[in-house]
Amino acid sequence: MSYLLRGVAAAGGVRVVAADTTALIEDARVRHDTSPTATAALGRTLTGALLLSHVLLKNPQDRVTLRLRGDGALGGVIADAGLDGAVRGYVTNPDATLPPRPDGKLNVGGALGKGDLQVIRAHAPYGDPYSSSVDLVTGEIAEDITVFLAQSEQISSAVLLGVYIEPSGVVKSGGVILQALPGADEGALALLEANVRALGQLTDAMRRATLLEIVEELCWGLGFELLTPDALPLRFECRCSDEKALDALAYFSPEERERMIQDDGGAEVVCGWCGEARWLGPDALRGISEGEIRCPDCDTLWYRDGQATMVRDSERCACGRPVMLPA
Numbered sequence: 040m041s042y043l044l045r046g047v048a049a050a051g052g053v054r055v056v057a058a059d060t061t062a063l064i065e066d067a068r069v070r071h072d073t074s075p076t077a078t079a080a081l082g083r084t085l086t087g088a089l090l091l092s093h094v095l096l097k098n099p100q101d102r103v104t105l106r107l108r109g110d111g112a113l114g115g116v117i118a119d120a121g122l123d124g125a126v127r128g129y130v131t132n133p134d135a136t137l138p139p140r141p142d143g144k145l146n147v148g149g150a151l152g153k154g155d156l157q158v159i160r161a162h163a164p165y166g167d168p169y170s171s172s173v174d175l176v177t178g179e180i181a182e183d184i185t186v187f188l189a190q191s192e193q194i195s196s197a198v199l200l201g202v203y204i205e206p207s208g209v210v211k212s213g214g215v216i217l218q219a220l221p222g223a224d225e226g227a228l229a230l231l232e233a234n235v236r237a238l239g240q241l242t243d244a245m246r247r248a249t250l251l252e253i254v255e256e257l258c259w260g261l262g263f264e265l266l267t268p269d270a271l272p273l274r275f276e277c278r279c280s281d282e283k284a285l286d287a288l289a290y291f292s293p294e295e296r297e298r299m300i301q302d303d304g305g306a307e308v309v310c311g312w313c314g315e316a317r318w319l320g321p322d323a324l325r326g327i328s329e330g331e332i333r334c335p336d337c338d339t340l341w342y343r344d345g346q347a348t349m350v351r352d353s354e355r356c357a358c359g360r361p362v363m364l365p366a
């Protein structure tokens with residue numbers, strides 16, 4: 040099972056959030072059938088989003104979205120996490136594969152290329168999402184999150200993220216964020232830096248020690264205090280539903296949907312976030328039309344129940360006809 044733990048060190052001067060996401064990232068790899076390079080990028084991003092949710096969010100319903108966009112073969116990676124331990128995400132091009140770097144590691148930075156990291160905080164159930172972004176520094180994701188936290192949040196942190204993959208799948212995946220809180224002792228921070236260097240690769244450490252042992256090594260000499268005696272379970276979990284799948288089909292005309300029923304007996308909708316397929320039968324497909332208002336001339340969708348207006352009264356439809364919505 041994947042899990043997260045939190046703690047403090049240096050008499051409260053250092054905040055620690057750590058996660059073992061091995062099972063979760065293997066789940067994500069299977070869902071999206073990702074190449075090793077894409078698995079590493081997706082795994083680091085999903086783990087990073089989970090760690091950041093414990094740094095940036097306050098309320099259980101809030102969510103943080105981590106979006107990396109680049110000009111490389113991966114296209115982009117996105118992950119969305121909350122304090123409840125649920126995370127979901129995907130890679131734009133799951134097949135993208137690059138030769139390994141000279142040191143033998145997967146070339147995630149090269150596969151992302153030049154671009155930016157955007158962090159969006161959504162405060163449910165109301166309030167505008169808050170977003171800020173930084174240019175990618177290396178595209179290796181941990182470094183990029185470190186820069187984001189320094190520039191955007193004025194917090195100095197060490198971020199460790201790792202995914203170790205063999206042909207059979209994900210062997211180890213995890214992450215740690217260590218943050219210096221205001222007033223942290225300088226000597227303590229120097230020791231922390233030395234401990235981080237001494238640990239080496241996170242996934243190497245995870246193959247010989249438990250997450251708690253690793254955190255204790257990272258906080259050696261600083262008095263680590265565990266704040267979560269029961270580790271928080273983590274899981275890949277989407278928020279898709281039949282309703283959202285039906286929304287996606289609303290963009291087809293009633294005739295096109297009727298043709299899906301005639302030809303295939305219904306429609307299969309695959310969710311981009313989680314890769315799960317949903318089957319929608321004739322009743323569900325025909326039910327979509329009830330809440331719709333369409334252009335009488337060209338059939339363009341003008342309005343749909345429960346959604347923001349797509350076109351406004353008095354605007355012109357794509358075909359030129361003035362839009363008229365019932366009051």
Ligand SMILES: [Zn+2]
Nearest residue numbers: 277279310313
């Ligand atoms: Zn989904």
Ligand SMILES: [Zn+2]
Nearest residue numbers: 334337356358
């Ligand atoms: Zn029209």
